[in-house]
Amino acid sequence: MPLTRADCERLDEADLLGGLRESFAVPERLIYLDGNSLGIMPRQAANRAAMVLKEWEEHLVGGWNDAGWWDLPITLGDKIARLLGAAPGTMVVTDNTTSNLFKVINAAIARDASGDIVAATTSFPSDLYVAADIAARHGRRLRLVGRDAESLTELLEQPVAVVVIEHVDFRTGALADMKAVTSHIHDRGALVIWDLSHSAGVVPVELAACGADFAVGCTYKYLNGGPGSPAYVYVAPHLITEATQPIPGWLGHAEPFRMEPDYRPSSTIRRFLTGTPSIVAMRVLESSIDLFDGIDISAVRAKSAALTDLFIRLVDERSPEAEVVSPRQAAMRGSQVSLRHQDGRAITRDLIAAGVRGDFRAPDLLRFGFAPLYLRFTDVWDAVDVLATVLDQRSASASNAEDDWHAPT
Amino acid sequence: MPLTRADCERLDEADLLGGLRESFAVPERLIYLDGNSLGIMPRQAANRAAMVLKEWEEHLVGGWNDAGWWDLPITLGDKIARLLGAAPGTMVVTDNTTSNLFKVINAAIARDASGDIVAATTSFPSDLYVAADIAARHGRRLRLVGRDAESLTELLEQPVAVVVIEHVDFRTGALADMKAVTSHIHDRGALVIWDLSHSAGVVPVELAACGADFAVGCTYKYLNGGPGSPAYVYVAPHLITEATQPIPGWLGHAEPFRMEPDYRPSSTIRRFLTGTPSIVAMRVLESSIDLFDGIDISAVRAKSAALTDLFIRLVDERSPEAEVVSPRQAAMRGSQVSLRHQDGRAITRDLIAAGVRGDFRAPDLLRFGFAPLYLRFTDVWDAVDVLATVLDQRSASASNAEDDWHAPT
Numbered sequence A, B: 001m002p003l004t005r006a007d008c009e010r011l012d013e014a015d016l017l018g019g020l021r022e023s024f025a026v027p028e029r030l031i032y033l034d035g036n037s038l039g040i041m042p043r044q045a046a047n048r049a050a051m052v053l054k055e056w057e058e059h060l061v062g063g064w065n066d067a068g069w070w071d072l073p074i075t076l077g078d079k080i081a082r083l084l085g086a087a088p089g090t091m092v093v094t095d096n097t098t099s100n101l102f103k104v105i106n107a108a109i110a111r112d113a114s115g116d117i118v119a120a121t122t123s124f125p126s127d128l129y130v131a132a133d134i135a136a137r138h139g140r141r142l143r144l145v146g147r148d149a150e151s152l153t154e155l156l157e158q159p160v161a162v163v164v165i166e167h168v169d170f171r172t173g174a175l176a177d178m179k180a181v182t183s184h185i186h187d188r189g190a191l192v193i194w195d196l197s198h199s200a201g202v203v204p205v206e207l208a209a210c211g212a213d214f215a216v217g218c219t220y221k222y223l224n225g226g227p228g229s230p231a232y233v234y235v236a237p238h239l240i241t242e243a244t245q246p247i248p249g250w251l252g253h254a255e256p257f258r259m260e261p262d263y264r265p266s267s268t269i270r271r272f273l274t275g276t277p278s279i280v281a282m283r284v285l286e287s288s289i290d291l292f293d294g295i296d297i298s299a300v301r302a303k304s305a306a307l308t309d310l311f312i313r314l315v316d317e318r319s320p321e322a323e324v325v326s327p328r329q330a331a332m333r334g335s336q337v338s339l340r341h342q343d344g345r346a347i348t349r350d351l352i353a354a355g356v357r358g359d360f361r362a363p364d365l366l367r368f369g370f371a372p373l374y375l376r377f378t379d380v381w382d383a384v385d386v387l388a389t390v391l392d393q394r395s396a397s398a399s400n401a402e403d404d405w406h407a408p409t
Helices: A005-014 A018-023 A045-066 A072-083 A097-109 A125-137 A149-155 A178-187 A279-290 A297-318 A344-353 A377-406 B005-014 B018-023 B045-066 B072-083 B097-109 B125-137 B149-155 B178-187 B279-290 B297-318 B344-353 B377-406
Strands: A091-093 A116-120 A142-145 A160-166 A191-195 A214-217 A232-235 A336-340 A359-361 A365-369 B091-093 B116-120 B142-145 B160-166 B191-195 B214-217 B232-235 B336-340 B359-361 B365-369
Touching: A005 A297, A005 A377, A045 A279, A045 B045, A072 A091, A072 A232, A072 A279, A097 A125, A097 A160, A097 A191, A097 A214, A097 A232, A116 A125, A125 A142, A125 A160, A142 A149, A149 A160, A149 A178, A160 A178, A178 A191, A279 B279, A297 A336, A297 A377, A344 A359, A344 A365, A344 A377, B005 B297, B005 B377, B045 B279, B072 B091, B072 B232, B072 B279, B097 B125, B097 B160, B097 B191, B097 B214, B097 B232, B116 B125, B125 B142, B125 B160, B142 B149, B149 B160, B149 B178, B160 B178, B178 B191, B297 B336, B297 B377, B344 B359, B344 B365, B344 B377
Parallel strands: A116 A142, A116 A160, A160 A191, A191 A214, B116 B142, B116 B160, B160 B191, B191 B214
Antiparallel strands: A091 A232, A214 A232, A336 A365, A359 A365, B091 B232, B214 B232, B336 B365, B359 B365
């Protein structure tokens, strides 16, 4: 028996995370399925923005000590580390994802005289740009491979220094098995860098337990840190004291206020800091990270699986002409479902006009992200309802257009 | 005849920039002479912070187009360019000063196969760290030289690719002659990178007229952008299309939304962008940059010279035991006066306790920054009054301590 909207209402009533929606400034009359691109603003962001301005006004330069600004990249890093299965002192909030990836690829290849750099073909383009440029500058080969186990096995038959791979494919939402892939790469003597941009905050991540070497990621997707909010970088504990990165700034110095002419890197994760970071941006980000306090990330994951399962089922029932590109097994995907349709761009535009915000990736992918902290099961129902209407209207007008074409008048 | 406080009151009354103080959240009962480290908050920062959160709330991911976020590094760069004598399209706001310096040193040495990297010994340590690391990684020699014309001439007798130099020395406040130094360096076939951190917003800077090749700088000092506010990078128009930088991110791509696997740099200054920048931090910074609208920077410079002249004169009159280290000619210094005293650290602490905020740089420098947008001539008077009292008390207690020491009791 097909699902009904009433079924979805019952799911919302039973949803233990449902109350969190109130913590977000969810717009009325919009079903927002683009939290995989930019998360919705937590309501307390406004208080934190006001707070950091108050800190600036009252403490002035003294805020670096008195308001905890100096340690904020570390203290905020520790909060994110908790969400990502990493130990305190292994993560800092700093710079952007691209710059952090730049640092850790360089740190990784410094440990291996000649091995290749490998990246998944599916990587976010910025990751590929950095990997290719570093390879070219260091006389390394960059090899691009598929994310499947077979491709990974094949690639590792030649010497590899480091593999860069996204935990969740930003196009299809496919989720990699971090533990198995990491272990596979380690077996061949290479290091792995995980890009967590599309999994942090919505998939349980266990960096330490999986033995990941490095990780980077952004905070403006499911972590809801705001447009362009600062990124993070993770370095496994045993690598920290020997890892070097190529942008040695005063924030990474062992004793920055001695103002020494020579760089001596901090023996801690601080060495991955560069210059002075934006405190305002970090305070606003902190408001969204603090929202995760007391939230069980496995409950978030369970709701994410249920929302995406529901979306796929409803699309299959009501809009079968849109091909589901994402893995159909919830365990194999992140919190995103991508559909393929040759008119994807126009359909995305029509959906937005009708109050359903997803996005489009050329040539034919419609992407829908499902943020469990603020989305309801009825939102999924209503979104597919709109999608079905949009697709019906398109095929109706296409038929009409065809009629017109053949009509002599 | 010695100056009186009444004289200073008259100077304040005649000050055409005096009204600007109202635009800043100047703390009561504090004379803040540390604007060379972190400027005071412009009152409209609160509105801008609220505005950008409103943009986030209402536009969500659409804000990248609809709220102008995508172009903000450029539009804000253009506003700062106007203050620094640079043409529109030659400056972007992005990352931090250290990272931007890293980019432009790399861009500079890519144009010269083997020349040395030269930096002033007086450079801010972070600048030296980056220069030294790049030199080591590229097999270049790093040579450190004095800022005087003689040292510069000498150094240029051997092949040089690029010279990194601060416009204003962060320790002494000494101001370099940008036009003469640039021309001197160009005569020897080298490029020059100016660090404007301590001159932007308080000294007229003419990047284009001086023929500067590259410039970087922070925005949280005399530009009052807030703690860790984003930095800027300038590239001379004729260098933009051929300059390459080593952190190629998607924001610098010619067509970022095509999500191509290969990097094709934008033909514009955008190529100096890396990953996604903090929009919240940039909006807050924009509020302080907009304050300069309609302000004549030469009037700011004139007031700066008058404030620092006054400070030096009063120190000479009332606290001659503190040696003025900064150039005594206003034309030769930025908006900062540094004093030398062997007890500098303790004196700085005493001054802060007494409501005068300067800072200390080891081993013996007391630094005082004079931000003409919010400081009054009477502030200078009162600050020296406190300084004289602090120094008098110290020598009195030192005498007492000496008495105690020699006293048998």
